[in-house]
Amino acid sequence: MSSNVLSESDKSKVVDLANRHTKPSGTTYQYGTAGFRMKADQLDPVMFTVGIVAALRSKKLDSKIIGVMVTASHNPEEDNGVKLVDPRGDMLEQAWEGYATALANSSSPEELVHQIHQMVTALQIDLSKPANVIYARDTRPSGPALVSALVDGLKAAPGGTTTYTDEGVLTTPILHYLVRCKNTLGTEEEYGVPTEEGYYEKLATAFKKLLKPRGSIDSQNAPEELLVDCANGVGTTATEKLAKHLEGYIKLIPVNTSIDKLGVLNKGCGADYVKTQQKLPPSMVPLLQPNQRACSLDGDADRLMYYYLDRNGKFKMLDGDKIAALVAGFFGELMEHAGISKEELDVGVVQTAYANGASTHYLSQRVPVQCVPTGVKHLHHAAEHYSIGVYFEANGHGTVLFSANALNVLRRHQATSPAQQASLENLIALTELINQTVGDALSDMLLVEVVLAYRGHGGAEWDSLYTDLPNRLVKVSVKDRGAFKTEDAERRLTAPQGLQDKLDALIKKYEGGRAFVRPSGTEDVVRVYAEATHKVEADELAFKVAGMVYDEVGGDPASRPKEFM
Numbered sequence: 001m002s003s004n005v006l007s008e009s010d011k012s013k014v015v016d017l018a019n020r021h022t023k024p025s026g027t028t029y030q031y032g033t034a035g036f037r038m039k040a041d042q043l044d045p046v047m048f049t050v051g052i053v054a055a056l057r058s059k060k061l062d063s064k065i066i067g068v069m070v071t072a073s074h075n076p077e078e079d080n081g082v083k084l085v086d087p088r089g090d091m092l093e094q095a096w097e098g099y100a101t102a103l104a105n106s107s108s109p110e111e112l113v114h115q116i117h118q119m120v121t122a123l124q125i126d127l128s129k130p131a132n133v134i135y136a137r138d139t140r141p142s143g144p145a146l147v148s149a150l151v152d153g154l155k156a157a158p159g160g161t162t163t164y165t166d167e168g169v170l171t172t173p174i175l176h177y178l179v180r181c182k183n184t185l186g187t188e189e190e191y192g193v194p195t196e197e198g199y200y201e202k203l204a205t206a207f208k209k210l211l212k213p214r215g216s217i218d219s220q221n222a223p224e225e226l227l228v229d230c231a232n233g234v235g236t237t238a239t240e241k242l243a244k245h246l247e248g249y250i251k252l253i254p255v256n257t258s259i260d261k262l263g264v265l266n267k268g269c270g271a272d273y274v275k276t277q278q279k280l281p282p283s284m285v286p287l288l289q290p291n292q293r294a295c296s297l298d299g300d301a302d303r304l305m306y307y308y309l310d311r312n313g314k315f316k317m318l319d320g321d322k323i324a325a326l327v328a329g330f331f332g333e334l335m336e337h338a339g340i341s342k343e344e345l346d347v348g349v350v351q352t353a354y355a356n357g358a359s360t361h362y363l364s365q366r367v368p369v370q371c372v373p374t375g376v377k378h379l380h381h382a383a384e385h386y387s388i389g390v391y392f393e394a395n396g397h398g399t400v401l402f403s404a405n406a407l408n409v410l411r412r413h414q415a416t417s418p419a420q421q422a423s424l425e426n427l428i429a430l431t432e433l434i435n436q437t438v439g440d441a442l443s444d445m446l447l448v449e450v451v452l453a454y455r456g457h458g459g460a461e462w463d464s465l466y467t468d469l470p471n472r473l474v475k476v477s478v479k480d481r482g483a484f485k486t487e488d489a490e491r492r493l494t495a496p497q498g499l500q501d502k503l504d505a506l507i508k509k510y511e512g513g514r515a516f517v518r519p520s521g522t523e524d525v526v527r528v529y530a531e532a533t534h535k536v537e538a539d540e541l542a543f544k545v546a547g548m549v550y551d552e553v554g555g556d557p558a559s560r561p562k563e564f565m
């Protein structure tokens with residue numbers, strides 16, 4: 001019998017277990033751009049309430065499997081976080097973020113019961129349904145204890161049985177893959193074998209179809225070996241396991257692989273280090289040779305940054321924008337070679353305001369380009385509107401989505417020559433190689449290697465697609481970042497009042513100038529981005545805008561950063 005009411009025993013179960021996970025007073029939690037994320041020692045009560053939300057989400061969706069990933073990605077090792085994965089392997093539906101936030105902020109076990117009751121009533125959740133949840137974590141030492149709190153939450157979930165499975169230590173994209181596989185098993189949309197091994201096998205099989213074994217013509221341009229900076233995190237084991245499947249095709253050499261020591265995750269390495277420092281991780285310095293490329297994963301292996309040394313040994317970065325530029329063109333080419341018209345399948349690219357202006361210019365001349373607010377969920381949803389939707393954040397998080405119609409067109413298309421057939425098969429193999437659930441550093445890395453091998457290009461040729469405009473990102477600490485409101489995909493401020501007009505007047509003075517201000521969704525700061533034709537001017541514009549922002553909201557003159565102008 002269906003029920004939207006918590007029984008007395010449901011309530012006392014919640015209260016009993018909630019008493020072990022009380023919220024410290026004065027802490028406010030927020031399900032933000034990437035779920036809940038903060039210092040690990042504050043997360044215990046949140047993990048507990050997330051367990052309850054995961055079970056309720058499963059009940060609401062006819063007992064479909066919901067995923068929970070415990071990670072703080074590229075953040076320092078002492079941080080941790082948690083995010084929910086919906087049945088198709090994508091991010092939690094946005095409307096539920098508010099409920100997750102409300103439960104996390106309940107001030108007492110009784111208040112929590114009340115919040116659950118409100119949620120169940122508002123969403124008409126049939127509590128009698130069973131719930132199914134799987135979870136995984138990254139390598140952070142705080143992970144196991146947080147997982148125990150999560151399990152208490154799963155046990156506390158009201159109504160019918162909640163079944164849960166510990167998938168152990170995994171990359172974020174593998175957990176997303178598992179969720180989709182398990183939910184589509186035995187259906188027409190079956191996504192893959194629902195095991196970690198199934199994931200490596202799927203990627204490797206597709207890669208081997210695309211890039212014939214070493215020695216054959218197609219692969220002569222692939223690198224003998226590729227250095228992969230694993231950020232001292234969970235990407236280490238995943239890279240090692242994937243490497244075994246790719247033997248004879250490409251040799252992956254993991255670097256920054258110490259996952260057992262304290263304090264080294266993401267430190268001096270990883271995708272975020274490369275993007276923000278714009279230099280080689282120190283451990284790569286003795287390893288990388290001129291004209292050689294390498295890549296860095298982040299702490300949960302969903303972001304990817306490439307780079308190479310030019311022939312003079314100078315560091316050159318190939319970020320998410322460059323990846324988007326590389327792969328968007330490739331799909332157009334393959335479709336043409338397969339005899340598929342642009343009317344049959346449209347290719348589109350989705351970026352955020354942080355995309356380098358030069359990449360937007362380059363891409364806009366070739367394909368439709370859309371700008372959306374920061375955060376993968378926004379990019380992912382926008383990309384779903386194209387037959388082939390390419391989305392990447394500049395920081396290296398992204399993937400390529402194929403619509404159901406695109407898959408049908410590829411399946412049904414009749415090639416009229418062996419060459420067309422080969423291109424068609426390559427397109428189909430790409431739909432297998434590319435993770436359809438979320439940005440995936442390992443899958444993206446193989447995609448990049450395939451495109452470069454086909455074109456016979458190295459880092460330098462790839463880099464020459466366009467030249468990045470000089471740019472600068474600055475953080476401004478303010479009392480209340482909530483005072484900053486934006487519109488037009490976060491490119492313009494609507495509050496504080498009048499500030500955007502001042503910015504416009506300033507930006508106008510700079511050749512090729514572009515700048516915008518937005519509150520971060522993951523850190524207690526306001527971010528300033530600026531670019532201009534010349535480096536000195538990009539820096540000057542960024543620091544002038546930062547100064548304006550600081551002064552506008554009454555920043556203390558005594559602690560005004562000295563570089564602000």
Ligand SMILES: CC(=O)N[C@H]1[C@@H](OP(=O)(O)O)O[C@H](CO)[C@@H](O)[C@@H]1O
Pocket residue numbers: 033034073354374375376393395397519520521522523527
């Ligand atoms: C400028 C920047 O890199 N912002 C990052 C950062 O978001 P903020 O809202 O800017 O803090 O973290 C997000 C989650 O990882 C990521 O999606 C986004 O790209």
Ligand SMILES: [Mg+2]
Pocket residue numbers: 073074298299300301302303
């Ligand atoms: Mg990440």
